[in-house]
Amino acid sequence: MELKLSRAKVSEAEVIFNLQHEAFLPLLEKYKDYDTNPANESIEKVVARIMNPRRAYYMILYNEVSVGAIGVRWDETESHYWISPIFVISAYQGLGIAQQTINAVESMYPMAETWELATILEETRNCYLYEKMGYRTTGATKRLNEFATLVFYHKKMQPSKAASC
Numbered sequence: 001m002e003l004k005l006s007r008a009k010v011s012e013a014e015v016i017f018n019l020q021h022e023a024f025l026p027l028l029e030k031y032k033d034y035d036t037n038p039a040n041e042s043i044e045k046v047v048a049r050i051m052n053p054r055r056a057y058y059m060i061l062y063n064e065v066s067v068g069a070i071g072v073r074w075d076e077t078e079s080h081y082w083i084s085p086i087f088v089i090s091a092y093q094g095l096g097i098a099q100q101t102i103n104a105v106e107s108m109y110p111m112a113e114t115w116e117l118a119t120i121l122e123e124t125r126n127c128y129l130y131e132k133m134g135y136r137t138t139g140a141t142k143r144l145n146e147f148a149t150l151v152f153y154h155k156k157m158q159p160s161k162a163a164s165c
Contacts, residue, residue, distance in 0.1 A: 001062065001063055001095070002062070002063055002064075003060070003061070003062055003097060003100045003101065003104070004060075004061040004064075005058040005059070005060060005061070005070070005101065005104055005105070005108075006058060006059045006061055007056060007057070007058055008050045008057040008058060008059050008069065009050070010047055010050050010051065012050075012059060013043055013046045013047045013050060014043060015059070015066055016046050016050075016057070016059065016069050017041075017043045017046045019066060019067070019068055019069060019087070019089055020038050020039065020041070020046065020069065020085070020087060021038075021039050022089050022090070023038075023039075023068060023087035023088065023089045023090070024037055024038045024039035024085075024087060025039045026090070027039070027120065027123070028040060030147070031120065031122070031144070031145070031147045031148035032145060032147055033144045033145055033147070033148050035144070036144060038085050038087070049071055052073070054073055054074055054075075055071060055072065055073040055074075056071070056072045056073075057069060057070075057071045057072075058070050058071075058072075058101075058105070060088065060097060060101050062092055062095070062097055065092075067088055067089055067091075067092040067097060068086070068087045068088035068089055068092070068097070068098075068101075069085070069086075069087060070083060070085070070086040070087075070101050070102075070105055071083065071084050071085055071086070072105055072109070074109075074112075078111055078112075079111060079112065079113040079114070080112070080113065080114050080116070081109055081112045081114070081115050081116070082115070082116045082117065083102065083105065083115060083116070083117040084117060084118070086098060086101065086102070086117070088101075098129060099129060099132075099133060102133055103133075106157070112157055113156065113157055113159075114154055114155065114156050114157065115135070115154065115155045115157070116138075116152065116153065116154045116155075117130065117135065117152075117153050118142075118150045118151065118152045118153070119150070119151060119153070120144075120148050120149070120150060120151075121141065121148070121149040121150065121151040122147075122148055122149065127151065130153050131153075133155070134155050135153035135154065135155045136153060136154060136155065137151055137152065137153055138152045138153065138154050140152040
C-alpha cells in the first residue's frame, strides 16, 4: 500500500472540502461543536488554507485515492510548526495512514524544532496515536462545550547532526 502527499491546489478545494466534511461530520454530531468543527467550515476557509503563504496543505493519497488531508503552518522563524487539520475519511481509518502522514510531514520540514497540534481529549484513539508518535501534552486544554475539550500537544525534535556541526 502506497501513501503519497500532494501539495493541494485551489482547484482541489472542493475535493478537500468534501473529504473534510465526511471525516469530521461524525465528530460534529457526537460533540455538537458547531463553532470550531471543520465539518461546519465553508469551502472559502479551505481555499484560504491552501492560499496562505505561511502554510502548506497536502492531499493524502492512499493507493492513488484521495483519503484525507493535512495542513501545516509555521512561524516567522520557520522553527515552530503546527499541524491543523489532519483527517482521514472513516473507510481508510485504522490503516496507519495518519501515522505515516505525520511522519512524512515531519521529515519534509527538517528545520522544525517543535511541532504542535490539538485534538479532542475525549477521542482517546487520537490521543493515543499522538502520544505513540512522541507528542506530549502541554498541560493546556480548552473547553469547547459541555461535551468536548481540546487538548494541546507538542513534540520537540532532535537537532540534526548537520545543524550541530
